[in-house]
Amino acid sequence: MAERLPVVLVTGFLGSGKTTLLSRLLGRPELGETAVIVNELGEVGIDHHLLRRVDERTVLLGNGCLCCTLRGDLADELRDLLSRRTRGEIPPFRRVLVETTGLADPAPVLNTLLAEPVVSHHFEPAAVIATVDALNGEGQLEREPETLKQVLVADRLVVTKTDVAEREAVDTLAERLRGLNPAADLLEASFGEADPALLLAPGELDPRLLVLPDTPPHADVEPFVLFIDRPVDWTAFGIWLTMLLASRGADVLRVKGLLDVGAPGPVVLNGVQHVVHPPEHLEAWPDDDRRSRLVFIARGIGKDEVEKSLAAFDAAARRP
Ligand SMILES: [Zn+2]
Numbered sequence: 001m002a003e004r005l006p007v008v009l010v011t012g013f014l015g016s017g018k019t020t021l022l023s024r025l026l027g028r029p030e031l032g033e034t035a036v037i038v039n040e041l042g043e044v045g046i047d048h049h050l051l052r053r054v055d056e057r058t059v060l061l062g063n064g065c066l067c068c069t070l071r072g073d074l075a076d077e078l079r080d081l082l083s084r085r086t087r088g089e090i091p092p093f094r095r096v097l098v099e100t101t102g103l104a105d106p107a108p109v110l111n112t113l114l115a116e117p118v119v120s121h122h123f124e125p126a127a128v129i130a131t132v133d134a135l136n137g138e139g140q141l142e143r144e145p146e147t148l149k150q151v152l153v154a155d156r157l158v159v160t161k162t163d164v165a166e167r168e169a170v171d172t173l174a175e176r177l178r179g180l181n182p183a184a185d186l187l188e189a190s191f192g193e194a195d196p197a198l199l200l201a202p203g204e205l206d207p208r209l210l211v212l213p214d215t216p217p218h219a220d221v222e223p224f225v226l227f228i229d230r231p232v233d234w235t236a237f238g239i240w241l242t243m244l245l246a247s248r249g250a251d252v253l254r255v256k257g258l259l260d261v262g263a264p265g266p267v268v269l270n271g272v273q274h275v276v277h278p279p280e281h282l283e284a285w286p287d288d289d290r291r292s293r294l295v296f297i298a299r300g301i302g303k304d305e306v307e308k309s310l311a312a313f314d315a316a317a318r319r320p
Helices: 018-026 047-051 071-086 106-115 117-122 137-143 145-153 167-180 196-200 234-248 303-318
Strands: 005-012 034-039 058-061 095-099 123-133 156-160 185-189 221-228 252-259 267-272 292-299
Touching (some): 005 145, 005 196, 018 156, 071 095, 123 145, 167 185
Parallel strands (some): 156 185
Antiparallel strands (some): 221 292
């Protein structure tokens, strides 16, 4: 039997720093021969634009979640990557990194890798990495069953945002994680930096964890996207977003987007529950669409509500 290609899953709750970690990893020379599958809940993808290495080996699976609605799509994409590689249409790769959605349960994703004959013949699950946010991780472990499941299944637990969190909070979280999953390697990543050799080393797959979930596919979480057709005043927008998150932050699991602030490139916006991270300026737009786009992943908040609130705020801001 031919050598099987390792598949590494990168999980972690919404906004816990999966994309940052992945982006730093892919910048390392030893990660050159890597195919990447990025899964996002919304129909408009933001994360894959931020990986800084989008080539023919990077695949976006949008508008659904790998652990529930897109299981077959993962198998299709892996088979497709393989046949394109065989035909010489894409550069070679020796491993696949899969970035799951923040809500994904890793177990059914691993099941897909093991159950589909062609896929399991050519690929093998190698390790599960879970990012846990030092600022929000404790709360998420309490409230979000997905976070707990990701932590329990992981071979590597990466505590992220240690550069912005208090040392004490990081230590408390690390202790909690060690208690929950003593078998996992525990790493810290400030600014998404972590040792690739340590992260990607093969892990131990615990078959007891590979049970299929009986829960419906994240039914209460509704991703939606807002497009804004003209440049946005960054200061006013920041105030509006801060107010929104202050009042509804527990239900806005994630807001991310690209904003046209009148500069040559967009501002990357990144909000996780009550926290808005410092904006990052990109030098250029990643594609031809120059409209500001904001992806909301929220519970019990509709697009209408957010749109109305933004419009009202915008009108007030324009009044002399
Ligand atoms: Zn899912």
